[in-house]
Amino acid sequence: MSEPAKITLEVQRYHPEQDSGPRWQRYTVPYTAEMSVLEGLQYIKDHLDGSLTFRWSCRMAICGSCGCMIDGEPELACHVFLRDYAPGPVRVAALDHFPIQRDLVIDHSDFLEKLETVHSYLIPAEERTPADGTHRQTPQAMADYYDYAQCINCLLCYAACPQYGWHPDFAGPAALALLQRYNLDDRDGGHRLRERVIDAEQGVWGCTLVGYCSEVCPKGVDPARAINQNKAGSAARYLLGWWRPGRRRGEDRE
Amino acid sequence: MSRPPVYRPSMRGWWQRHPAYRRYLLREGSSALLAAYALWLLAGLVSLAAGEAAYERWRELHGNPWVFGVHLAALLAALYHAVTWFRLLPLTLPALRWGGRRITDRTLVRGAWLTYVALSVGVWLYLLGGVR
Ligand code: SF4
Numbered sequence: 001m002s003e004p005a006k007i008t009l010e011v012q013r014y015h016p017e018q019d020s021g022p023r024w025q026r027y028t029v030p031y032t033a034e035m036s037v038l039e040g041l042q043y044i045k046d047h048l049d050g051s052l053t054f055r056w057s058c059r060m061a062i063c064g065s066c067g068c069m070i071d072g073e074p075e076l077a078c079h080v081f082l083r084d085y086a087p088g089p090v091r092v093a094a095l096d097h098f099p100i101q102r103d104l105v106i107d108h109s110d111f112l113e114k115l116e117t118v119h120s121y122l123i124p125a126e127e128r129t130p131a132d133g134t135h136r137q138t139p140q141a142m143a144d145y146y147d148y149a150q151c152i153n154c155l156l157c158y159a160a161c162p163q164y165g166w167h168p169d170f171a172g173p174a175a176l177a178l179l180q181r182y183n184l185d186d187r188d189g190g191h192r193l194r195e196r197v198i199d200a201e202q203g204v205w206g207c208t209l210v211g212y213c214s215e216v217c218p219k220g221v222d223p224a225r226a227i228n229q230n231k232a233g234s235a236a237r238y239l240l241g242w243w244r245p246g247r248r249r250g251e252d253r254e
Numbered sequence: 255m256s257r258p259p260v261y262r263p264s265m266r267g268w269w270q271r272h273p274a275y276r277r278y279l280l281r282e283g284s285s286a287l288l289a290a291y292a293l294w295l296l297a298g299l300v301s302l303a304a305g306e307a308a309y310e311r312w313r314e315l316h317g318n319p320w321v322f323g324v325h326l327a328a329l330l331a332a333l334y335h336a337v338t339w340f341r342l343l344p345l346t347l348p349a350l351r352w353g354g355r356r357i358t359d360r361t362l363v364r365g366a367w368l369t370y371v372a373l374s375v376g377v378w379l380y381l382l383g384g385v386r
């Protein structure tokens with residue numbers, strides 16, 4: 001039998017107890033046509049260097065935990081194949097714009113905190129109890145938000161957003177897309193609450209429509225659209241606020 | 255127990271990291287030339303208000319090859335900016351429906367271009383009529 005093909009991976013390493021900054025380490029890995037980059041990393045961990053640290057769980061582009069920069073592009077490591085980068089070297093680094101905890105593991109607590117602020121859950125427009133049965137809607141009403149509901153919180157879009165890199169306060173693509181997912185739901189009545197997030201400087205106005213977030217999203221969420229759909233309404237609210245001074249600065253809101 | 259330090263990456267050289275960033279800079283940068291052209295027109299208006307001699311001097315400047323070159327660059331920048339502007343337009347609109355069907359981005363962009371061309375032709379015809 002012939003030797004298996006080999007590919008070189010150049011992996012970003014950072015162990016805070018010994019490194020002052022990230023460094024690169026090369027590994028040569030045998031691969032087959034159906035092996036993902038994630039499987040390449042797993043090969044390294046199992047056979048070459050047990051100290052390599054990275055996140056993963058589902059191996060099928062569902063859990064959103066294996067995001068990293070592969071040759072400079074934000075990707076899910078389980079969603080791209082080694083064969084497409086052969087013979088390498090292919091560079092695997094931690095997701096851009098996030099603090100690195102160890103090797104490819106980033107600290108995503110900032111995103112989780114933001115997710116808590118955008119009210120990304122159904123706030124029923126009318127009072128309901130479980131006795132009312134299923135809260136149904138038409139397929140057409142669902143189509144309005146369906147794409148935005150596909151987000152798996154992988155954060156590739158944040159790694160593709162220079163505005164987030166400069167201004168970590170910016171709520172960012174995924175959080176605002178999830179906000180829009182519930183705003184567009186015809187059973188929902190939480191607009192007023194979410195307007196505060198949208199209209200803030202760290203809300204949709206933090207976005208300058210670089211648009212790269214929508215290109216990298218592995219789930220077709222199109223966060224750039226979710227954000228920019230809100231700008232006209234937000235601008236209108238701002239102008240109306242000047243026109244009717246009593247309504248400014250959210251005095252009318254609870 | 256204290257947490258080990260995290261490494262915070264910097265944004266230095268960010269635009270070198272991906273062509274999408276450079277396309278973005280080109281798009282935003284093209285508006286600088288548009289602004290310059292608007293200022294040029296404003297200067298023309300001011301010289302018009304200042305009297306015939308000043309206005310003629312402003313007009314004569316257009317014969318200068320440098321001024322011509324900058325005008326050409328501004329025209330190209332305006333066209334490029336218009337193309338990108340129209341392409342991004344659908345992202346700013348809510349999902350629109352026509353007879354129950356979603357209007358595609360392509361239709362929206364085409365509609366916007368058609369409206370733009372129709373308005374431009376209208377303005378041209380009006381101006382030509384005014385000259386005559
Ligand atoms: S919007 Fe797309 S890229 Fe961003 S976190 Fe959700 S799935 Fe990932």
Ligand code: FES
Pocket residue numbers: 055056057058059060061062063064065066067076077078079
């Ligand atoms: S391992 Fe779950 S998305 Fe890649």
